[in-house]
Amino acid sequence: MSSSSPMPVFDGHNDVLLRLMRGKLQPERAFLEGDNIGHLDWPRMKQGGLLGGFFAVYVPSESDGTGVDVDALMTQSRYDVPLPAQLALAPSQQVTVHMASLLIRIERASKGEVKICRTAADIRQCLDTGRLAAILHIEGAEGIDPDLHMLDVLYESGLRSIGPVWSRPNIFGHGVPFRYPSTPDTGPGLTDRGLELVRACNRLKIMIDLSHLNEKGFWDVARLSDAPLVATHSNAWEICQHSRNLTDKQLAAIRESRGMVGVNFATSFIRPDGQRNDDTPLEEMIRHMDHLIEHVGVDGVGLGSDFDGATIPAEIGDARGLPRLVDAMRRHGYDEATLRKLCHENWVNVLERTWGQ
Structure with a gap:
């Protein structure tokens, strides 16, 4: 580690709540005291300087129904991961409430x-x-009903950011699949209910996350929303031609809206070959940072790790490895003011522009 007081990091995405929900240990204790499983717990976050971020509520499919070995598939030179079917509302609401409750209980x-x-x-x-x-x-x-009653309940519980879709379809729209090589233009965009969800989020000043929307859905939000365009954990398509990454045209729209992109640590969205492989140099991540800074601006780029939800570079390992990434960014030539922007200041500023407070 570079110092006893690492650069503070605010991060665009983690999936620790899903890991804790699936784990065998008592979730609050596992997180607060440390379980040394996966990428995140509070002791390891403090060691790495990770002092904040977006804690995702994600409803997993009980079975993807495809019988495909995804890990093996994503080592091929070309792949198109089959997506699970759309989920039913009632069980999705149960899981959504469960995971939101985990974060509330951790706070308490x-x-x-x-x-x-x-x-x-x-x-x-x-x-x-x-x-x-x-x-x-x-x-x-998936846990939000067509009339958006659950949105109101979750807002009062602290919800301030929402991605209308993960990669599988739901009543609000169509996600972008895990496909390489591919553009993000993979199918229909938002449904009428999805458009109403965007309007409701604008009224409540809930941030709309574009990371899993396909390109048509992205432009649907861009046309309708009056808030900054934000992709919490996405990378540059010009460097890695994965469907999950953003084209330069999309980046230009994000810049025009004074929005934000969080650089995803998932190696399949970093590497030019699209491979899920933790033997990925940090310099490959910094190539994406350079490209995003060029196209969005230095005030519109941050980190969006996908900790506990992705295969990340072995050199980072877990939250304790963040100072190694910061050191690599420093060696690359980013000055201290730029590092502060990329590590935390830009996220706080775009949220202030979105939330209005």
């Missing part, structure tokens, strides 16, 4: 060390005092 059990943040001022206060700034985020709105 933390004795003030963890805060579910509802304003940018909340986040800044946490970063200043060394508390964990957590944003309740939904990745795929």
Whole structure:
């Protein structure tokens, strides 16, 4: 590690709530005391300087129904991962409430060390005092009903960010599949209900996450939304031609809206060959940062790790490895002011522009 006080990091995406829900240990204790499983727990986050981020609520499919070995498939030179079927509302709501409750219980059990943040001022206060700034985020709105009653309930529980779809389809739209090589233009965009969800999020000032939307869905949001365009965990398509990555035209729209892109640590979205392989140099990630800075601007780029939800470079390993990434960024030539923007300041600023507070 570079120092005893690493650069503070605010991160665009993690899946630790899903890992904790599936785990055998008591979730609050596992997270707060540390279970050393996967990429994240609070002790390891503090060691790596990871003091905040988006905690995703994601409803997994019980079975993908395809019988495909995804890990093996994503080592091939070309692949198109079959997606599971659309989920039913009632079981999705049960899982959504369960996972949101996990974050609420972690906050309650933390004795003030963890805060579910509802304003940018909340986040800044946490970063200043060394508390964990957590944003309740939904990745795929399967748990939200067509009349959006659940959206109101979740908002009052602290929800401030939502991705209308994960990669599988739902009543709000169509996600982008895990396909290489491919453009993100893979099918229909938002449904009429999806358009209404965007309008409701604008009214409530809930951030809309574009990362799993296909290209038509992206442009649907861009035309309708009055908020900054944000992709919490996506990379540059010009470097890695994966369907999950963003084209230069999309990046230009994000820049025009004063929006944001969080660089995803998933190796299949980093590597030019699209492979899921942890033997991926940090310099490959920094190529994406350079491209995003060129096309979105230095005020519109941050980190969006996908910790506990992806295969990440072995050199990072887990949250404790973030200072190694920061050191690589520093060696590449980013000055300290730029590092602060990329590591945390840009996220706080775009959320202030989105939330209005």
